[in-house]
Amino acid sequence: MERSYFGTDGIRGRANAGVLTAATAMKVGQAAGRHFLRGDHRHRVVIGKDTRLSGYMMETALVAGFTSVGMDVVMTGPLPTPAIALLTREMRADIGVMISASHNLFADNGIKLFGPDGFKLSDEDEEAIERALGEEQQLAQGDQIGRARRIDDARGRYIHSIKQTLNDAVRLDGLRIVVDCAHGAAYTVAPSAFWELGAEVIAMGVSPNGLNINDGVGSTDLDAIKARVVAERADIGIALDGDADRLIVIDEKGETIDGDQIMALIGSRLADSGHLRGGGIVATVMSNLGLERFLASKGLDLVRAKVGDRHVLEAMRKGGYNVGGEQSGHMILLDHATTGDGCIAALQVVAAMVQSGKRASELLHLFDPVPQLLKNVVYASGNPLADPKVQAVIADAEARLKGKGRLVIRKSGTEPKIRVMAEGDDRDEIEQVVDTICCGLQEAAN
Incomplete structure (x- = not known):
């Protein structure tokens, strides 16, 4: 079915505009709540968020939607996306919701949904909810309206859980670690977890104000953490994104x-x-x-x-x-x-440093990457990839790289961009291929 709301990772867009309004969030709460009203137990949803200003609005609207169809709501406040997946499962909730646009800047937001098993919803579940968004939902009787409460120990539960992924004998004493939380959801839990394991933690990106998430910090903007790792003579840098489900590492030399x-x-x-x-x-x-x-x-x-x-x-x-x-x-x-x-992955990396006795630059350079080039072409509307001239250019490029490299061209699932990637052993040839395709796409997009 053609989707108007759900993309490759839940619902995402400009907050308070287009599809991502408070009205939509309330409808999502109602539709998703009705979809997971299964069995005769008291139903529950766990809702978390990152640090975007619009998170308050979205959270309130979702709470209204879920409670109006009879679901109880547990709110955690700012927590990483994986923490909401964990708590959904641990609290025997029927559904989990994360309010976040991940690595995007503050003006965007999104709604990610998890099933009772802690996994993201299947296509079938998303399509059922998508259909229900266009229908009027049956509301709960007055005495069956859901209740809402906040819990105070969610951060501690998550910190304990991710520390448990390491052997009890692993300690991080003597390690100097820069942790960049992108002014996002992990701004308290990530530095705390590394500190509790014995590391000297230099935290950055931990002063969210609702507007600065992913702005000049985090896994998609690495200049600041690279400079900080070198300046502080740190052993390693850990860069997370706004909802902490991504990890990029910076070695002690400041390399990505x-x-x-x-x-x-x-x-x-x-x-x-x-x-x-x-x-x-x-x-x-x-x-x-x-x-x-x-x-x-x-x-x-x-x-x-x-x-x-x-x-x-x-x-x-x-x-x-x-x-x-x-x-x-x-x-x-x-x-x-x-x-x-991202936090669990970072702990595995740092534990490997401790156990191997190797520096990050040695431990994390296991292969030489083949020259690879990725460029994005922004388009306003339509489908430039359907243009016959573009298709001919792509066909020529594929023939040129056959047996020597790879070509991947795809539309972004979250932005109006076409991503063009090529790789192969000949860097000059890769650059020529990507530039030729991008020029063709830009002409078709204008």
């Missing part, structure tokens, strides 16, 4: 370590200890060919899914894998969490 290298580290260490399931890991079509070659050298497979952590997770569950993720920093470790968790 992306999701591919992190997956290579975690996957290979689990393989060496006999704990990697599925015989490999799951990544996306955007992951570097160098990762695939590295895994092959260890007798491991790289399964490629469509872009988006939902698609990665689907492939992991289908194939029995316990490690997956994206080059952009989503890390899904199914032994510990039901969704991407």
